[in-house]
Amino acid sequence: MKNALYLTTTFSLILFLSGCGAPDMSSDVPASERQQSTQHDEDHDDHEEHDEAGSEPETVILDQQSIEAAGIVVATATTAALTQVLSLPAEIRFDADRIANVSPKVSGIIERLYAGEGDPVGRGNRLALIKSRELASLKARWQTETTRENLAATSLAREERLFADKITSEADLQRARADLEAAKAASAAAENELHAAGVSHAALEGIGRAADGDNANAFLTAPISGRVVRRSVALGETVSAGDASATPLFTIVDESVVWADIAVFKDDLGRVRVDAPVTLRDQGGSVLAVSTINFVLPVIDETSRTATARIVIENADGELRPGQFVTADISTAQTVAVVRIPEAAVQTVEGTVSVFVPYEGGFRPLPVETGQRANGQIEIRSGLNSGDRYVSAGSFTLKAQLEKDAFGGDHDH
CATH class of the missing domain: 2.40.50.100 (RNA polymerase II/Efflux pump adaptor protein, barrel-sandwich hybrid domain)
Structure with a gap:
């Protein structure tokens, strides 16, 4: 009878403990250690999520001597006036005075x-x-x-x-x-x-x-x-x-001098003036020539509803070919305050328009959205803010080094 009572009491105690759950041992661990453990778990989870999403932008690590040798210059982005640009289609033509x-x-x-x-x-x-x-x-x-x-x-x-x-x-x-x-x-x-x-x-x-x-x-x-x-x-x-x-x-x-006839839409005629600076670009955005507007024909074509602005371009190297279609970026008299940096600072890295910025003892590409261009400057609409540090010169060298490291499989993060 005594033994039966003991077993009954023991069984009841086990049921009671099972209902209450296991004792909380964390109360014996310091709060700082519990926080570090939690942060570690979160970092681990973030790392796993990051691995699933894609790798971080790679960083080019260079010592000071290499930076100076490569001509890398770090500047601060500022807000300044940028001349507004009117981008219009143009066609390269023979100079009619040089045809026989x-x-x-x-x-x-x-x-x-x-x-x-x-x-x-x-x-x-x-x-x-x-x-x-x-x-x-x-x-x-x-x-x-x-x-x-x-x-x-x-x-x-x-x-x-x-x-x-x-x-x-x-x-x-x-x-x-x-x-x-x-x-x-x-x-x-x-x-x-x-x-x-x-x-x-x-x-x-x-x-x-x-x-x-x-x-x-x-x-x-x-x-x-x-x-x-x-x-x-x-x-x-x-x-x-x-x-x-x-x-x-x-x-x-004689192809040493050619014309670029720009199609100016009727609504834009008031913004196009003689002697306005013009930059000709190919479909990829590369600069082909820089000149100024020689004259604007006020006659509106009945079919295209456009007038013609013409520039005369020296073409001694023969890069511009009659019949070639280009984009003419015309600087207008209007200006706007924007974050602007030199065009040479912008590079396309793995298909993304980027600028290089200092990062943990090196440089890494930062994706940006660009806007208008004028006089060698380009508008940054997002990604880089006024006051941010960026590589203003030598960014092409960094891009080349990044591509070299990627090809060789030797990356610094």
């Missing part, structure tokens, strides 16, 4: 070609040789008229001597003078026809000494320096002079 269509000045047959499409030519260079019966006839006529002029001059001199000796009459003298004037006129007319056919004054002296057949040679030459962009003639082809409907034999273009 070359047509024959005499009729004949193409016997030789010296230049083809794509070839560079200098002013005066030969383009083609035309065998021209017409030119040979013009030269022969000039020779005949020149000989007649010389004979008339000799006859006049003889009549003047005879008249002085009272051997001939004054009527004979006047007739000789009239014959000379007529011969001079005919000779001058023949010479002018040769000049119109492309024969220079200096070349006239060689006509009488030319080898057989050479007086029929008409050389077509380049009137300007440039590049042949079209040739519409072949060997053995007959060409005619003076045919306004005929296609030019050669078209030469």
Whole structure:
């Protein structure tokens, strides 16, 4: 009976403890340790969540000597006035004053070609040789008229001597003078026809000494320096002079200077002015050229409903190609206060527009949203605030180093 009572009491105690739960042992642990343990668990959870979301931006660690050698400069972002920019579409065109269509000045047959499409030519260079019966006839006529002029001059001199000796009459003298004037006129007319056919004054002296057949040679030459962009003639082809409907034999273009015609919408005309700074950019945003507006045509195209603003650009390196479409960033007279930094400070890192900022003994890319550009400065709309430190020079070096580390798999965090 005693043993049964003991077992009953023990069983009741076990049930009581089970209902109350296990004793709280945490009361024996200091509060600071409990807080550190909790923080550790939270950090661990955050780390796991971060690993699932993606890795932190990588950091480029450089010592002071490397920073100075790379030309890295850290500056403070400030709010300043930025000229508002009007971005409009534009097309690169040939300078109409630097295009030459070359047509024959005499009729004949193409016997030789010296230049083809794509070839560079200098002013005066030969383009083609035309065998021209017409030119040979013009030269022969000039020779005949020149000989007649010389004979008339000799006859006049003889009549003047005879008249002085009272051997001939004054009527004979006047007739000789009239014959000379007529011969001079005919000779001058023949010479002018040769000049119109492309024969220079200096070349006239060689006509009488030319080898057989050479007086029929008409050389077509380049009137300007440039590049042949079209040739519409072949060997053995007959060409005619003076045919306004005929296609030019050669078209030469000087690409050292080009035009950029900007399409200005009607509502924007009041913001576009002559001499306004313009930056031309390609589709990727890279700067192609910097110039100013030369003039604005006030005529509105009925189809596009736009006017044309034109800039003239030096293109010695040939980067700008006629027919190329670009974006023209026109600086207007209006300004606005924004956070602005040098354009060179902005880099695209792994497809994200970023600036580099100091971070734990190194530099890391910070994503930003950019806005308008003007005079080498760019607006930062978000990501970098006034007063924040950033890399104003040398950011490209940091980007290159980051890409190098990523490729090699050696990263600093």
